[in-house]
Amino acid sequence: MENIRVIIWGFGAMGSGMAKMLLNKKGVEIVGVCDRNKARVGKDMYEVLGIERGERKPVIISNRIEDVAKEGAVDIALLATDSFTKTAFEKIKLIVKNKINVISTAEEMAYPQAQEPELTKEMDRLAKENGVSILGTGINPGLIMDLLVVTLTGCMLDVEHIEAKRVNSLSPFGRAVMEEQGVGITVEEFNKGVEDKTLAGHVGFAESIRMIGDAIGWPIEKIETQMKPIVTTVDRKAPYGFAAAGNVAGVNMTGQGYVNGQIKINMIHPQQIEPEMEGTFTGDYITIKGTPEVNMSIKPEVEGGLGTIAMCVNMIPHVINALPGLKTMIDLPVPRAIMGDMRDLVQR
């Protein structure tokens, strides 16, 4: 049987990480890479990855999607370029029109109906018209603060209140993340960045809250989110970031989902460099009040970069198998690692 043929659009930390993961899997091959970074365009993917190509065909990185998204020659595209549905949408359209399935890392794509209902309908229509499926996923949104919450409610008779808390370290991340999250700046600069929306913080609370609400049947009437600086009292130093005492070591994101005027879903997501320096220990925590109660913790937190890479690659067979349309994590069977031949998981 032929290998599963994958293209990757966006070859930064996520896209190249997925490539490395795929090269260690059986029954799957990378048949194209699209990236706009001039340092990579025209080079062989294996050279960029620093991996021996061996007997494999070279995969020359192109900055034109038409060169790689070829109808009939590709089963699925991994799109690792955006955070927002609006910008991912145009790329997804180009892929889907070539009858290729898509998995997107864009946080908003994990549940696009939350903030882009019209684009969601349009994507669903396009996918069905072309006989393929579209999924957004990642570690969060995608698993930790939503799908895992939903799964744990499965053993409950009644749910009264949900709290999902992800306390993670930004230390393993690069310079871009430090900038997006405001690491090292003053509180004043941080507040200005929140106001003029140049600081990204975490994208995904609206998506996670709506996914949970729709899954368990809570009509969410209002979502609020807050973004506050985590001010350090000691100097903190990470490989790509430094926060002097009194400045910002990261961002504390909080969000609430309301049902009947009450907060029913609470999201707490502080991210910072070197959290241990002030006694903060990282972890993922889900506390669900109801019958029976569920108090889950994962310590330390699942590493976000690796987790997102794995979620996208591991969902490939489910997306290929799905009936055509726009899918979310609550529509498909549970994610799972792929330790065997990927072809065994695909129903052709």
Place this chain on the structure above:
Amino acid sequence: MENIRVIIWGFGAMGSGMAKMLLNKKGVEIVGVCDRNKARVGKDMYEVLGIERGERKPVIISNRIEDVAKEGAVDIALLATDSFTKTAFEKIKLIVKNKINVISTAEEMAYPQAQEPELTKEMDRLAKENGVSILGTGINPGLIMDLLVVTLTGCMLDVEHIEAKRVNSLSPFGRAVMEEQGVGITVEEFNKGVEDKTLAGHVGFAESIRMIGDAIGWPIEKIETQMKPIVTTVDRKAPYGFAAAGNVAGVNMTGQGYVNGQIKINMIHPQQIEPEMEGTFTGDYITIKGTPEVNMSIKPEVEGGLGTIAMCVNMIPHVINALPGLKTMIDLPVPRAIMGDMRDLVQR
């Protein structure tokens, strides 16, 4: 739209618990109950449950399945009678032949292909022939030591070793469970009970191990299980059980799944009354070695009785929606609580 119509076969702790849960849900009704217990046969379900019937029609408990499993009048049957596929099979056949979907609490039915491949094929064939679906589920097997493990591997690039540990208390359970698990007997009696197979212990390791193996692509070549007494050094007293110092307070079940001669899946499941009396704290623990590692805990453990009741009821819409055939938890979308109208979840 018409309510979803449910029948319950077996009205012990599990079946009657599901009935109570269903009576608190919207868009679903119980249209029949089958039970062989003479104290219950001929009585109204509401009387047996001690719940005001109000405006609802009486549901007279019958000991003949033909009286309740009526083709065209029932959407799904909850079968809460057995632990083993072999005995559940005959009942499932009777239900399926009337074109009624089935959810079974039988532990082996959570992954019947593990120990009953022939019956599994036969059930799949029967289900397809009659246009319905069959699922086995529960808290464990069904979620804690298998589906939740599988889900957590979804964020992993590679899996090296899995340990699932469920440390639970038997104190909330009744006299039947005390007897099945050997609570209060001597070590000699326990060992005899293991030898002549009169002690049940936990049923489900083979099912959980195979489910995980098949999900992530590990070819399990051998499964071993052990059953040892938990001997108490102090007197322990629970509502329905008593173990004197020196006698058996419960059972320590362990199991291993082998891949290429190595133990890759480790199952540890000690169950006993009053574990805190000797410093054992209950909880569910999943430790997955690989990239990235995942160390999950749920403390205290999810209560088994309530958890099984909830899993069975919460899977009703997924089973009705599924394409015909025998399904397992890894085939269907993730379980979830049902806080809204159950009809909204069913695609008719």
